[in-house]
Amino acid sequence: MAIAAPGGEDPLEEFRRSLPAEIFEEVTAAAFAVDDKGVIVAVNGRSEKLFQMTANELVGHDAHDLLHRDSHGHPLPRSRCGLRMALLTNSTRHCELDWFTRGDDTVIGLSWVITPCELGAGALGALVLLYKPEDPADAHQDDAEVSTRLTELDRLALLAETTTQLTSTLDVDAALRRLAALTVPRLADWAVFDLITEVDEVRRALVVQHEEGVLIERPDLQGPMPPVPQESPMPLSRALRGAASTLASPAMYHGPPDSGIAVEQQRLFSETGMHSAAIAPIRGLREVLGALTLGRSRRAEPFTASDLPLLEDLTRRAGLALDNARLYERQRKVAETMQRHLLPQMPTVPGLEMTARYVPAPHASQVGGDWYDAFSLSDGATALAIGDVVGHDLDAAGGMAQIRNMLRAFVWMHPESPSVAVTHLDQAVMHIAQEPMATMVVARIARGDDGCWTLHWTNAGHPPPLLVSEDGRTRFLKGGHGMLLGTGGQGSRTDAVLTLPPRSTLVLYTDGLIESRRHTLDDGMDRLRRHAASLARRPLDSFSDSLLSQARPEDNDDDVAFLALRTPDQSHAG
Known part of the structure; x- marks a missing residue:
């Protein structure tokens, strides 16, 4: 059992004593405890397995915000949350079917019971138990033979839910997992996705099975596949060439294999125990993108030809979703490549260490306009910019x-x-640039006759530079601050001046390094400051890589531009 308590005190110690970890873990259902605000304070191992999240990812988060959804995976209004109503009224309640999201972005239907409990130190909360619904067919958690018994209304509902789930993501892996959750175990015990890459190679991208009420991924069955044979009559080979959907069985692969793909299919049927499978191509607008195999191993009823039209409808929707996701990813890569090529090479400045980084946005986001620059000036100084x-x-x-x-x-x-x-630039961008709104810090750094390095800078609405001394003291350089570019404002801009201490590190960065949806900007800046202080004596490249890795919020979906420089020892300043 994992339990979290705020601060240095442990008000949940009585809860630990009253509900020992052994008992909590022996509960046959997934279970978690919440405080009187609905924040998860304890989970058992079955909860981690059910939601495919670790205790650290569950404990400390609002249970409703993190887990509760409607049947389409959308956030559920708090006014419709029965769990919260029970918590607020300190009552015991039960729900036959409700919907929750998991770590792989799929939605699962569950029954739940919530009952008040004392957490210790006079604190009240509740214990929540979750389990498979009494009517498994409604919650899609059944091993019964329901595929061929789906009514027309059931089929339309499944197709509508598939459309909703697949069109709400532009991530290929998320789309595959969502489709797997929609088809297993409702239609099959196994879902296997084989995708054709943009260089015409085949990859077994996802293999999922249904076991004990949850979907389990099988990475041992995933990975690269042999090339698609052009003449093979075997079902998967035909599907990957775009042929119509078909049925398959282990018997088809008992003879000598006619290709490498047939060898892999022999292995798949052997490892999974599938006795019946239905295979359909996944077609995009212009080409075949892959194939979906649904297999049955635990249920006795084999697939029949009457199941194929539904499978084709599902793969048709999957093809459109994957096509959109690939086009989006292609555009993102073009933008990222263009961004990288536009960023400059760092100049060599005698006596001064300097490095820069550009970290693209995560796959679910868009590449932004973050940039850095550094170049030598005619008077021997060096210009720096981040924007x-x-x-x-x-x-x-x-x-x-x-x-x-x-x-x-x-x-x-x-x-x-x-x-x-920057004043001249601000006047120009209003009339010339296509994207006039921008923030930036522009600086010049030069070495004086005394060997010390002096920084002059101005700030146009950008996060302030961070100065880190060799002993770990930090300060944000908040001087020279003015409005961002492109607003049309007439405010004056000023320069700030500072002599940099020996062996100090100056960090220029964009807001992707400090912004988070869960925390304030001040929290992000404080996080950056603390991590930078702990890394103060690292070599500059190591300092930069570690700071980007440690300080960047996990939930940030923006790109990051980063520029750092370090002044020399005073003994080497001359």
């Missing part, structure tokens, strides 16, 4: 290139004052 153009994808990347190039020109014309250069 974020409002917008996403190719438009943002193109706008970033426009603004960066204009900024270089203005900084070259006014090397002595970053604020003057």
Whole structure:
């Protein structure tokens, strides 16, 4: 049992004593405890398995916000949450069928019972038990032979739910898992997805089985597949060439295999125990994207020809969803590639260490207009810039290139004052740039006659640079702050000046490093500061990689531009 308590105290100690871990784990249903606000304070191992999340991912989160959904996987209003009503009224309630999301983004139908309990130290909460519904067919958790007994209304409902689930994601893996959850165990005991990659290679992308009320992925059966044979009459080979759906059985693969794919199919039937399968191609708008195999091992009834039209309807919807997801991913990669090619090579500045990073947005998000720049000036100083153009994808990347190039020109014309250069840039972007809204920090760094490095900077609505001393002291450089570009405002801009201590590290970054949907911006900045302090004595490259890995919020879906420099020892300053 996993239990969390706030702060350094442990008010749940009495709960631990009154509900020992051994008893909690021996409950045959998934179980978790919540406090009087609905926050999960304890879970058992069956809950972790059921929701496919670890105790750390469950404990400390609001149970309703994290888990409760409607039948389409959408967030459920709190006013419709029976669990919360029972919690608020301190009563025991039962629900035959409700819907919950899991770690793999699938939705599961469950029955639940909630009853008040004392958590200890006078704190009240509730214990929640979840289990398979009494009517498994409604909750899609049944091993009964229901496939061929689906009414026309059932079929239409399944297709409608498939459309809703698949069109609400642009992630290929999420789409496959959602379709697996819709078909297993409602139609089959196994779901197998074979996809054709963009270089015409076949990959067994997902193999899922139904066991003890949950879907279990089988990575041992997944992985690369042999090439598609052009003449093979075997069911999977024909489906991957785009032929009509068909039935399959182990007997078809008893003879000598005619191809590498047939060998893999022999292994699949042997490992899974499937006695009957239905296989259909997954077609996109222009090409075959793969094939879906539904197999039965535990239920005795084999697939029949009457099951194939429904399977084809499902794969037709899957093909459209995968086509959209691939097109989206292709566009994202184009934008990311363009973004990377537009970012500059870092100059070599004698006596000064300098490095930069660009981290693209996660696969579920769009590439933004984050950028960095560094170049030498005519007076021997070095110009630095970090910025974020409002917008996403190719438009943002193109706008970033426009603004960066204009900024270089203005900084070259006014090397002595970053604020003057940014003022001219602000006036220009209103009339020239396609994406005029942007934030940035522009700076110049130069070594004086005394060997010390002096930083001049101005800030146009951007997160402040972070200065980290060698002993781990930190400060945000909040001087020189002004409005972001492209607002049309007439406010004046100023330069701030600071002499950087020896062996200090200056960090310029974009908001993707500190923003989170779960925490405030101040929390993100404090997180960045603390991690940077702990890494202060790392070599600069190691410092940068570790800071990006540790400080970036897990739920951030934005890209990150990052630039760091380190001043030398005073003994090497001359």
